[in-house]
Amino acid sequence: MVNGLFQGRDIGIKVSDLNLWYSTNHALKQISIDVPKNQVTSLIGPSGCGKSTFIRCLNRMNDLIRSCRVEGDVVVDGTNIYDPDIDVVELRKKVGMVFQKPNPFPMSIAENITYGPKIHGIKNKNELNRIVEESLKSSALWDEVSDRLDKSALDLSGGQQQRLCIARTLAVNPEIILFDEPCSALDPISTAKIEELIMNLKKDYTIVIVTHNMQQAARISDYTAYFLHGKIMEYGDTEQIFENPRVKSTEDYITGRFG
Numbered sequence: 001m002v003n004g005l006f007q008g009r010d011i012g013i014k015v016s017d018l019n020l021w022y023s024t025n026h027a028l029k030q031i032s033i034d035v036p037k038n039q040v041t042s043l044i045g046p047s048g049c050g051k052s053t054f055i056r057c058l059n060r061m062n063d064l065i066r067s068c069r070v071e072g073d074v075v076v077d078g079t080n081i082y083d084p085d086i087d088v089v090e091l092r093k094k095v096g097m098v099f100q101k102p103n104p105f106p107m108s109i110a111e112n113i114t115y116g117p118k119i120h121g122i123k124n125k126n127e128l129n130r131i132v133e134e135s136l137k138s139s140a141l142w143d144e145v146s147d148r149l150d151k152s153a154l155d156l157s158g159g160q161q162q163r164l165c166i167a168r169t170l171a172v173n174p175e176i177i178l179f180d181e182p183c184s185a186l187d188p189i190s191t192a193k194i195e196e197l198i199m200n201l202k203k204d205y206t207i208v209i210v211t212h213n214m215q216q217a218a219r220i221s222d223y224t225a226y227f228l229h230g231k232i233m234e235y236g237d238t239e240q241i242f243e244n245p246r247v248k249s250t251e252d253y254i255t256g257r258f259g
């Protein structure tokens with residue numbers, strides 16, 4: 001870790017000595033990284049290097065994969081999320097996730113958003129309406145859908161569906177939002193909207209994003225980690241990583257020499 005990298009910033013996620021195996025495949029090797037609060041941290045690296053595996057460790061999505069075994073610590077708010085007594089439902093409320101392909105539920109726009117809050121016990125109709133409006137405003141979708149909240153979410157465009165999925169994540173009031181290639185199924189205009197949204201969200205949330213788009217990482221992230229073969233090869237200030245990489249393989253990757 002580079003000394004003074006975060007200049008006294010609070011740490012949102014502290015990962016120490018994280019190792020992960022799928023059966024005998026040692027997919028993450030000795031990962032230690034501090035993710036600063038209220039910043040955007042991007043994860044880059046060639047296909048198969050472990051980016052999705054790593055981001056899924058941050059809210060224990062890998063628990064759903066039977067062959068998967070994890071060792072090490074991931075500390076959020078002073079608690080190791082791999083402690084046996086952690087409530088995983090509460091954890092995933094605190095650490096939300098948005099996936100590559102927009103995956104709205106086959107329900108109305110409003111129901112997509114109220115689904116999570118209802119599971120977490122909110123029943124009051126006014127409160128639910130307030131959450132719908134606030135979440136859609138925060139995800140920059142309100143103006144486009146406010147007159148059709150009871151219509152199916154599946155009728156939205158791909159870019160709108162992705163913003164709805166972001167709204168759905170915001171609706172349960174997370175602290176951290178994980179994005180795994182959120183724009184790879186979107187056109188450039190929708191991509192620009194999501195990028196702007198992510199940059200706005202960082203004032204309220206800690207953001208981690210996996211991207212294959214180097215320009216995107218350079219545009220929207222404050223810090224960048226370069227993964228290769230299950231290890232972090234280099235981690236630093238985004239500007240430094242892109243303009244002055246210290247590791248040869250980082251330079252080769254970002255200049256397109258491999259990967």
Ligand SMILES: Nc1ncnc2c1ncn2[C@@H]1O[C@H](COP(=O)(O)OP(=O)(O)OP(=O)(O)O)[C@@H](O)[C@H]1O
Nearest residue numbers: 022025027046047048049050051052053054065067
């Ligand atoms: N569900 C799974 N079961 C078994 N092995 C897996 C699983 N998911 C990923 N792996 C393996 O873990 C390694 C890392 O894969 P991962 O999907 O994390 O890479 P990635 O960096 O996200 O790649 P991409 O850029 O293509 O999305 C690969 O060797 C992959 O085959």
Ligand SMILES: [Mg+2]
Nearest residue numbers: 051052053180
């Ligand atoms: Mg992936």
